[in-house]
Amino acid sequence: MKNIEKFIILLFLICFILFALHINLSKPRIFILHSYAKDFSWVNDINIGIDRVLNKKPYAVKWFYMDTKKHPDENYKKRIGKDAIKVINQWNPDILIAFDDNAQEYVAKYYIDHPKIKVIFAGMNAEPSQYNYDKAQNVTGILERIPLVALKEMMESILPEGNRKIIHLSDASETSKFVCNEFQKYDWSPFELVEDRMCKTFDDWKGTVAESKNKADIIFITHYHTIAKSRTDSSIMQPQKIIEWTDNNSKIPAISTFNFFVADGGMLAVGVSAYEQGEETVKMAIDIIENKKKGKDIPIKKNEFYVLFMRKSGLEKHNMKIPPIYEQFARALNNYFE
């Protein structure tokens, strides 16, 4: 009798293991690859967007963070890219969602026309042709394009006529090069983009900020996460320190197109919605999985939404008067920092 009992318990365990295997193996697999680290607010907001859509879907999800903001050197990027490829090959996902340019450059582009894996890109500043995605059968995604129209509207409301010169300041990363390209092609009128300055070191940055008041009326900051401490010390400056220094020393206001700028202590940002990037990629993934689509069946999109971030202390410091509707918008999204 005791043996029968043991046998049935064993049978139960076997049934459970088989059930668990059946459930787990039948789940479509999504591999989410971030170019940056989890503690970066941009990444965090993308993940919130992903969770909103992925929430109760029966998918197995694996995450990988390349952390290339804190380690911008080429060797590291190549090494982490190889590591990511190794993990992806081992896990053998159905879909690879790659966020931001480094993930495309060092990982995702190697899966073009892969027999099983479909690639969805997001947060990509480069053109799809840069990675041959335009010719691929298994690739789709959402481009990250700075909401320049919204940005111009905002600047029109805060800068008086005659004070409309812009200087663009960024680090010297690959992403910043794409952004500069985009800026140079854009029609800024009635504003004037007087200069694009990509800084390698913090000293370069400080020098540019100091010169800015003679050249422009507003500093336009995009990426600043790969700036080295000095020419002799290639370690990366803490982003908050850069913004803190800029805020304390700049005679003209600085704004950005990324939410992390305000999170790091900046005054104002009209940015791409990271939530939208996360949500849209997962919607595309669901479309591919549930409707058995190929990547090319889903057209490549551009981001449609933007978000506003504000810091009250910064606005007061530069005596900026923001139309109440913008303030309410930022407050409604919980993006208003007191």
Place this chain on the structure above:
Amino acid sequence: MTLNNSAEFNISDRIKTLPGFRKCRNIDLAKIIPFISFKEIESDEYLYKAGEKSENLFFLIEGKIGLFSGKEIFDEISYGYLGEESIDEGSYKVDVKALSKSKIIIIPVNSLSMIMDVNPEFKSEIYSSMINHYIKDKKERPISRTNEIEKPLRNLHKIIGWLFTIIVPAVIYWTVSSSDIFEWNCKIFLTIFSAAITMWIFDLLDEFIPCVFVIASFLILNVAPPEKILSGFMSDEFFLVLSIFGIASVLISSGLTYRFVLFVLKYTPQSQFWYSIALLFLGGIITPIIPSANARIILVTPILKDMNEILGYKEAGKASTGLSSAAFHGFTLFSSVFLSSKTANFVVLGLLPEQIKDQFYWISWFIAALATGIILLFFYVCFALLFFRSSEVPRSSRKQIEKQLKVLGPVTAAEKFALLGVLIFIIGIFTSSIHKIQLPWLSIAILYFLLSFNILSKKDFRSGIDWAFLFYLGGLIGIVKVMSFVGFDNYISTKLSWLGIYMRENFTEFILVFYIIIIITRFVVPNNVVIAIFAVIFIPLSEANGINPWIIGNIILLFSDHWFFPYQCTYYTLFRNLSKDNNFYNQKTMIKFNIIINIVRVLAVYGSIFYWRMLGIL
């Protein structure tokens, strides 16, 4: 004589059959085998003499041994333990001599420390054997405890249970997998949860194990985010119960509760009525201090035994049964009145919505349940007076109690610290509006105080805290959070909306229906499982229908305590087992009286409705 190979084989096998060793793990037995030796002694040879240092425990496997006090033989055994006093360091108390050629297993006490650490029953078994030497009319102790008739039936029950545990989830998965009503994770939730419920209903495993199974399965199958699944282990209630266990453990192990009981009885007027009232009163005081009805029964039964003997009541007579009933019900009846009287109360507290939970910590729980408690007490006293009326007059008991108090000596440092801990806790509860520290964190601070002063030793921390229950509690809270995450609570609310409407529009009739459902379920489902299942379903339902979830939770706690047959109630079974050798109460009368108490419970709920309305919680 050292062991030869064949003897080693025999002893290795034999050791597993010795009382106390049967429940030991093989790994612990394997560790002590090298220390065990075997000895043969001739007739008239001394095994040991009184006063010799006691370093070995002996087990007589063949022959005959006499235990001598001076020249007088007071016990003679042919199988069993000898030298039990060696368990507590010191010297042997009697002379032990072979009456015929005897074979003895020698177990050095030093080698037993690990077994005693992991298996507290071992020590009780040895003490029990020692006491047996001094009892004149001793009953034969069975060599094996196995009940040959019961075991196959029990196994059959388990086999059927496990078969259901395979079939029920499979049927549920098959049924819901083709349905569009549920999302995939709700389907998995139902499949896994149904397996756990089957395990609970058939009592296949200790009740916390299905919780471990559910939590592990949810994590493996990604049914919900890990922070939801594991939320119970991060909840206030988890840490609150952890500290309560710690404090209660100190109260019991320090002897403070026992001293308190004796103290109250010493000043009780000597009459049948007042002794029963004293036991009820003691029950009322001890109930919120010790969070387990079983632990309270263990505390009160020896006192009850002493009282019955000292008071000279007729065995199984009305007076002794009345006294037993007062002890049993006094220590168990008011469990739902005090939050800290029963671990299951914390399950209900943990399942309450956040905004309700804060309103029902200690004092407010007690105030809300006060009417129920008063009605229970009132009817208990009335019915007990009618039921157990007897002309027997108790003999004086005061001297015996005074003797016991004398043996306890002055209040020890451990008792003082235990009292201090409880006082800080009580003051903390009453002054919570001033200090603004949440009670779970206050109780953790007190636990730290008890641990740092070594009032609660590391050993007591391991053994005094019911870690299995904590897993059960954490698991259940996690299950409810996952249930809400997968949306099954909304589904139940919709499906049971008729009952919800009933609950909302005709609460008095709802109580009766609810009562019938619970008592029927209780015939097949254990108490704590009924609480878990009903609370999980009906607390969200009551919230959705605008009825205070605490009221439903409290009713579940009260009704789930109903029992008609001893198998339905673990603490009654314990009470019966602890008192079976003494036969001091009439079991049939107790069970009949319990039926009246069941009715009293329903009356208490109906009687409380007006009070709850008055408090504005209904």
